[in-house]
Amino acid sequence: MNWTVLKALDKLYHRENVSINQTLRESGEIAYLADPLRLIQEQGKHLVAQYGFAPFYEKHYQRNFEKYQDFLNTNNLLKSQSRFEEKDIQILIKIKADKDAGNLDQLRKQLAEADESVRGLSQMFFKNDKYLDNRSSVVDALKVILEVTHFSNEKDQQYMYRLECEDPEIIVLCENLDFLTKPNKPRKHHIELWYAGGKNIAKLQYAQTRELPIYYSCDWDYDGLFIIYPLVRQKIPNIKLLMPNGAPKSIAETEHRSIWHNQAKRNELANAGVFNSRQLILIDALIAQDQWIIEESNDLVTMLDLS
Incomplete structure (x- = not known):
């Protein structure tokens, strides 16, 4: 699930108007809530919460949404164009906690010395060297959290x-x-x-x-x-x-x-x-x-x- 879907569910919970966009139309989570659960319904160009949606949201989504929103706001990562998967936010939270605890001090120094690539960072934190390709929101968030101004474009730095x-x-x-x-x-x-x-x-x-x-x-x-x-x-x-x-x-x-x-x-x-x-x-x-x-x-x- 991604941040766009979570935001839409929170809006539905607060009875706000949610317009259907391509992300919501392609979301497996939205489809599941609509059918078979029938907790939301498509009406024209909008999604509408149905009976039982509020307690279901409170049980399954609210705590995580509030946690993610607080993290993104506190770290100035919440932009209108931001595109985060839920697992991206979870990894970013862990990286921030490690940095605040001082566990990444030596690594951050070495990152600067190595002029690390985006794919190098992707391999480090996401276990897939191509994961961050075309995920500019996550790359920008890593720069903010790690306090690194840029990453190089090379795939494999000769640095350990x-x-x-x-x-x-x-x-x-x-x-x-x-x-x-x-x-x-x-x-x-x-x-x-x-x-x-x-x-x-x-x-x-x-x-x-x-x-x-x-x-x-x-x-x-x-x-x-x-x-x-x-x-x-x-x-x-x-x-x-x-x-x-x-x-x-x-x-x-x-x-x-x-x-x-x-x-x-x-x-x-x-x-x-x-x-x-x-x-x-x-x-x-x-x-x-x-x-x-x-x-x-x-x-x-x-x-x-x-x-």
């Missing part, structure tokens, strides 16, 4: 982000950015974190581990295990894959895009010694149950203890 600590004992290369936005625990345990940008790992060719042990943390899905990790191993042959401890999630229920394909890739990598027996047992279980394990659902320190 690090969360450094005193007296590092271990390096963990992360597929996603999340662990780098929570600095206290890794620093307490002398863990240096690296983030290269998902599949954009060409820059690892120049990485210097300083003879420290290095581990790989990733989503346990097809892309993380069967595509990115083998490429990482080519750049850093001594890297070790961390065993996850997060709860598996259904690929279908989470609408995850990285789906398990046939067994050929799994068998090829197993025969090449990319995975040990314990890792293969878990991989086979995930494939059989059509599940995956999200990297940020793991406890980093526990993973290192178990690996």
